[in-house]
Amino acid sequence: MATDPLQKPDTEHRAQDTVAAGHLIEFDQVVKRYGDHVVLDHLDFTVERGRHVTLIGPSGSGKTTILRLLMTLERISEGLILVGGRPLSHMAGPNGSLKPADEKYQREVRKKIGMVFQQFNLFPNMNVLQNITEAPVSVLGLDRAEAEERAGELLDMVGLREKITAHPTQLSGGQQQRVAIARALAMRPEILLLDEVTSALDPELVAGVLDLLREIAHTTDITMLCVTHEMGFARDISDQVLMFDGGRVIESGPPERIFGDPEQERTREFLSAVL
Amino acid sequence: MNYTWDWGAMRQALPLLLTGFETTLLATVLGILVAAVLGLVVAMLGRAPTRLVTIPVRAVTEFVRSTPLLVQLVGAYAVFNTVRPLTIGIAVLGIHYASYLSEVYRAGIDAVPRGQWEACRALSLSPRRTWQAVILPQAVRNVLPALGNYGISMFKETPFLAVITVTEMVAQAREYGANHFVYAETFTLAGLIFLVASYPTSLLMRKLEKRLGH
Numbered sequence: 001m002a003t004d005p006l007q008k009p010d011t012e013h014r015a016q017d018t019v020a021a022g023h024l025i026e027f028d029q030v031v032k033r034y035g036d037h038v039v040l041d042h043l044d045f046t047v048e049r050g051r052h053v054t055l056i057g058p059s060g061s062g063k064t065t066i067l068r069l070l071m072t073l074e075r076i077s078e079g080l081i082l083v084g085g086r087p088l089s090h091m092a093g094p095n096g097s098l099k100p101a102d103e104k105y106q107r108e109v110r111k112k113i114g115m116v117f118q119q120f121n122l123f124p125n126m127n128v129l130q131n132i133t134e135a136p137v138s139v140l141g142l143d144r145a146e147a148e149e150r151a152g153e154l155l156d157m158v159g160l161r162e163k164i165t166a167h168p169t170q171l172s173g174g175q176q177q178r179v180a181i182a183r184a185l186a187m188r189p190e191i192l193l194l195d196e197v198t199s200a201l202d203p204e205l206v207a208g209v210l211d212l213l214r215e216i217a218h219t220t221d222i223t224m225l226c227v228t229h230e231m232g233f234a235r236d237i238s239d240q241v242l243m244f245d246g247g248r249v250i251e252s253g254p255p256e257r258i259f260g261d262p263e264q265e266r267t268r269e270f271l272s273a274v275l
Numbered sequence: 276m277n278y279t280w281d282w283g284a285m286r287q288a289l290p291l292l293l294t295g296f297e298t299t300l301l302a303t304v305l306g307i308l309v310a311a312v313l314g315l316v317v318a319m320l321g322r323a324p325t326r327l328v329t330i331p332v333r334a335v336t337e338f339v340r341s342t343p344l345l346v347q348l349v350g351a352y353a354v355f356n357t358v359r360p361l362t363i364g365i366a367v368l369g370i371h372y373a374s375y376l377s378e379v380y381r382a383g384i385d386a387v388p389r390g391q392w393e394a395c396r397a398l399s400l401s402p403r404r405t406w407q408a409v410i411l412p413q414a415v416r417n418v419l420p421a422l423g424n425y426g427i428s429m430f431k432e433t434p435f436l437a438v439i440t441v442t443e444m445v446a447q448a449r450e451y452g453a454n455h456f457v458y459a460e461t462f463t464l465a466g467l468i469f470l471v472a473s474y475p476t477s478l479l480m481r482k483l484e485k486r487l488g489h
Contacts, residue, residue, distance in 0.1 A: 073393050103402075111399045122395035125412040133400035134408055187398060 014131040023082070023210045024049040024223050025070070025191065030079035032065055032090055032247075041064050041247035042079070047240070049190075052217050052224040054255070058243030058270060063227040067193040070225070071115045074183075083191070103219035111139065114130055114189030120197040122168040122183070132183045140187065147186070154182035162229065169245050174205030178212055185216070187230070192216075194226035206230070231275055235259050243267045284457035285464050287310065288448070292461065296448030296468055300442035302365050302432045302443060309369025310429070311422065319406075321381060332474025339374040345435055347371060352439040364436040372429050377423065384410060416487055423480035427473050 023046040023107045032040040035059075039062045047053050055063040065131060067073045070080060072088060088109055093099030101109075122131050132151040133231040136142045142150070155161045157176040157181075160171075169175055177197055184192060194213065198206045210233045217224060217237040228234055235239060241258040243251040243266075262268050320332045339347070344367070351367050352360065386419035387410050395405040442450075448465040451460035 071393075071397050071438065075395060107399050107401070110396070113397075115393075115397040117390060117397075119390050121388075121390035123391065123394065124410050134404070138401065138408070139399045139406045166363070173391060183398070255485070 012272040026082040031077045033077045039247055042240050050221050050223055051240055052238045053240045054225045054238035056092050061244040062247045063244050064195055067195050112190045114184035114187050115193040116180050116184050117199050118199050120180045121178055122180055127167050132186045136186050154185055158173050158182045173201045174208050177209050189221045196227050235265050249274050281457050281460050285460045288451045288461045291447050291451055292444050295444035295462045299433045299443040302433050305365045306368035306429055307426045310376050313373035317377035318380035327375050337375040342455050344371050348439050360439045360441045365417035372425055379418045383414040386417045387413045418485045
């Protein structure tokens, strides 16, 4: 897929050096340990560009760890993660070898990836507009007017234009999460990581956030990786579901099959417990 | 044993004490500035990734914190005998309090939730912007009440500067008191001036704390 029909016209600020073909995300024998506790056990999986992938599985199965590794919030213990063909945690060393990536390299690779957190993590010392424009201005080098225009469009999209000067503490959880989504999108990421983004919300606020994510999934070409307990949402937006257990992918496939006719007994058990 | 309180002496000593008070105020304000900036630098150095930095920084702050201000003043005065005493006084007060404030800052920085750091990372903010735009504004807000308290406490410790010949207010009070034999009056007056200056300051700090939502 060299040209994507869904590609928005304003992609010039995106990093363009990702290989067009092949997997956008690749986990190659990834191990993550905390002391003796193995969270990810020689994990292999790939995600194609533009896909919407949902990670499901019991708590503690390592789903969130995958997102945190991709965001380089954690270091891998073994293996390799490739994003757009480039290793995330390693950079080219002498004689074609790989050495651990330095901070600058990681920041470059990370620019392609955005993340929305369970606890929103908006900056409480900034208003909504500043939250959204901080990174486009200081990281991408946009001028302020351009960044504010972009922020305005995103706030229209998330339906919070009138809250532009509000501070996070003046917003409901759902509103905060929508601002957090706008903040992540303002960086024009190729990959959006969604870490249980509705888990901290009051039930009546969940729908607004899910509707927004559905709209993003259907109107942009952003590759989405989401960890969720909202099975209906997973079924609705994803075109690939990965079932995790014990630090491995035990089953993967399109949502119709995983939710309709899972092959693994463990998947069936899990789904009957949560659905 | 009748002591006649000399109100006249208090009135006469007032202008002199107020000149001394100018020095007291100057030393306090500059001392706090030095302490606030240096304390922050020390707190940030204390988070450096290498022990080559953290261990010496720790050693120096421990040393400063575990020796009396008076000893430090006299020591510095003896060593830097060509520097103006007031300058030495401000520097020593600043460094002394910086060692306390660095701990306050450390706690303030630690109190910024981990999610804030992670959000900075997720947005690829540079370390500089992370500190400047996100972490420090929140940390300073956390420490502002403590900062105010240390400021007031420093204000009340400025009389120590008298031992290195800085004629701040208490030195003036003592001198006037000695010359006219009205110690009780002049020292009371000095005490009252301290009270009049620090009480409103602490009220102001309390108001500020409330406004910042603590």
